Amino acid sequence: MAGMFFLILLFTAFRIKDPHVAVAGLTTTNGTAAVGNATVLADVKVRNPNAAAFRFGHGEATIYYGDTVVGETATPPGRAKAGGTVHMSVAVEISGEKLSGVPQLREDVESGTLMMSCVTRIPGDVKIITKKHMVVKAICAVNYDYATGQVTAGRCAQYIIS
Numbered sequence: 001m002a003g004m005f006f007l008i009l010l011f012t013a014f015r016i017k018d019p020h021v022a023v024a025g026l027t028t029t030n031g032t033a034a035v036g037n038a039t040v041l042a043d044v045k046v047r048n049p050n051a052a053a054f055r056f057g058h059g060e061a062t063i064y065y066g067d068t069v070v071g072e073t074a075t076p077p078g079r080a081k082a083g084g085t086v087h088m089s090v091a092v093e094i095s096g097e098k099l100s101g102v103p104q105l106r107e108d109v110e111s112g113t114l115m116m117s118c119v120t121r122i123p124g125d126v127k128i129i130t131k132k133h134m135v136v137k138a139i140c141a142v143n144y145d146y147a148t149g150q151v152t153a154g155r156c157a158q159y160i161i162s
Helices: 002-011 096-100 105-111
Strands: 020-030 038-047 054-056 059-065 068-075 078-080 085-094 113-127 131-145 151-161
Touching (some): 020 131, 038 059, 038 078, 038 113, 059 085, 068 096, 068 113, 078 085, 105 113
Antiparallel strands (some): 054 078, 054 113, 059 113
């Protein structure tokens, strides 16, 4: 009977689930990226649905405009408790020089909105009975309103690399 109970727990509560990473919000702290450099604060959210902690190491957050990297930074290591969520504030410097090299910039500035993407990659592991290493990658749509300097995050797609 105890063996059956353990098997049920093993296939339900102790099954390792994939953590979720998303950009919960973005704010600009200075500058206008289309004119010069701008700093964007990204609220990166790591949600852990597991019955054990998700420990993660240094990762990275990269902002793309088209196919061009216009800003990147490292994310700090941390730990999301069992069933918990961790928020990290990550500052990303957007390079006006790199942004100005993208051919579609003029059209997008005239339309008022620059559509970018934020790719966040966080490596980590969960250990319940066995240890599972994974890299959680989230790709989120980002809109930059040229007139107001406001940044909004859209939908995120998530990928797990084991």
